[in-house]
Amino acid sequence: MAVYTDINEIDLKAFLAQYDAGELLSYKGIAEGVENSNFLLHTSNAPLILTLYEKRVEKSDLPFFLGLMHHLSERGLNCPLPLPRKDGELLGELSGRPAALISFLEGMWLRKPEAQHCREVGAALARMHIAGEGFELTRPNALSLEGWQMLWAKSEARADEVEEGLEAEIGAELDVLATHWPKDLPAGVIHADLFPDNVFFLGDSLSGLIDFYFACNDILVYDLSICLNSWCFEKDGAYNITKGKAMIEGYQSVRPLSAAEIEALPILCRGSALRFFITRLYDWLTTPAGALVVKKDPLEYLKKLRFHRAVTNASEYGLIA
Ligand SMILES: Nc1ncnc2c1ncn2[C@@H]1O[C@H](COP(=O)(O)OP(=O)(O)OP(=O)(O)O)[C@@H](O)[C@H]1O
Ligand SMILES: N[C@@H](CCO)C(=O)O
Structure with missing residues (x-):
């Protein structure tokens, strides 16, 4: 299960206010993954993934990862797109951890690929x-x-x-x-x-x-x-x-x-x-x-x-x- 850092609604709403992300309707932790804490957010706009970066991710590497997703997505690759804050930054902070909002991708992973x-x-x-x-x-x-x-x-x-x-x-x-x-x-x-x-x-x-x-x-x-x-x-x-x-x-x-x-x-x-x-x-x-x-x-x-x-x-x- 990968929710290492918990979040509360008050902090999350304050975090979301830094983005043009609409009103928070609901959120829940995502159990899959081992590296970071991930949450699925429903807002009055589109669904979003909130990622809190945990200890194995170097904060200094985050501009590379987020910038890369942006670069690939602009070139037509289907991958999550980081949402910029109102001040243009791709990275924020929540519950004491570096955090980003990224677009939600439809689909599911295959347990038995052919x-x-x-x-x-x-x-x-x-x-x-x-x-x-x-x-x-x-x-x-x-x-x-x-x-x-x-x-x-x-x-x-x-x-x-x-x-x-x-x-x-x-x-x-x-x-x-x-x-x-x-x-x-x-x-x-x-x-x-x-x-x-x-x-x-x-x-x-x-x-x-x-x-x-x-x-x-x-x-x-x-x-x-x-x-x-x-x-x-x-x-x-x-x-x-x-x-x-x-x-x-x-x-x-x-x-x-x-x-x-x-x-x-x-x-x-x-x-x-x-x-x-x-x-x-x-x-x-x-x-x-x-x-x-x-x-x-x-x-x-x-x-x-x-x-x-x-x-x-x-x-x-x-x-x-
Ligand atoms: N952009 C996205 N759209 C939809 N679902 C997502 C997205 N990003 C993450 N998820 C969901 O969150 C889960 C965990 O994400 P991710 O694989 O990035 O986590 P992680 O902790 O880095 O895991 P690991 O390194 O073990 O694969 C995914 O299996 C998926 O269910
Ligand atoms: N994909 C890696 C884990 C996380 O990145 C593994 O299966 O060992």
Whole structure:
């Protein structure tokens, strides 16, 4: 559940008075999500999402995230649009936390995506990469090689509590990734967390992308590797090559991949599997028992990492040369 910070009606009304958002009719906390506190507001104008940014989001990064949503939305990508206050600022404060109002996107996320949905996600991801061109702010990826090393340093001593032998296995994996991580691939703004719960569909049509709070500048095709990891494996841990093929074809229908990007896919998939393994492991070891948030299973990503380690060629993901 993700309402870490509670709000009261008096403060909320005072907050809303800083916007042209209409009169407050009702509000309720949204249980989904793990990072921030989200509320759905009904006003005499349009419905809105109120987000209170919690501890893992750096306040100094918020102009990047909110500015990016504005930039992408202006370029025709369907994503939430931050509402400016009457003084033009996109960011305010409520209950002692940085807070923003963003437009409500219709749709819901798919619990059981099929290959056709993966194709749409691939195409939408590529459209996002193109729409991100020209965005003037930059943000390095805090969760790339260096960030993984930092989180690992805080977790490695207890890793074997989760599975015997992990300390050695992940230490070796980080060394391989540091040595072989690609350096000269096309880069730009990436979403960096485009999991199924961050993509909305209306029926079978993709209606929008949400949750840009890990967005950053990095290798574009690394973003595709994140989507292959989060959309194209089945619950039993098996890679679904039909979904992978559809996703890559969808991506390439908008932004064809270069030979160098294709060649790098297996190592990028290893990196992105490790990224979610490490953040989940850290949360697993540090979230206090009894916290309201549902902890995500790090071992799901360990399995995926092991799968990618055995991949020798991008064709094993369904890519047809
Ligand atoms: N613009 C929006 N329109 C409609 N619903 C939204 C919007 N933004 C967020 N939500 C709702 O709030 C939920 C949580 O949002 P979000 O994924 O951004 O939270 P989070 O705490 O950053 O989560 P996580 O990083 O775990 O995905 C979404 O699943 C969705 O139900
Ligand atoms: N998508 C991430 C969590 C939040 O960003 C995960 O599944 O580990």
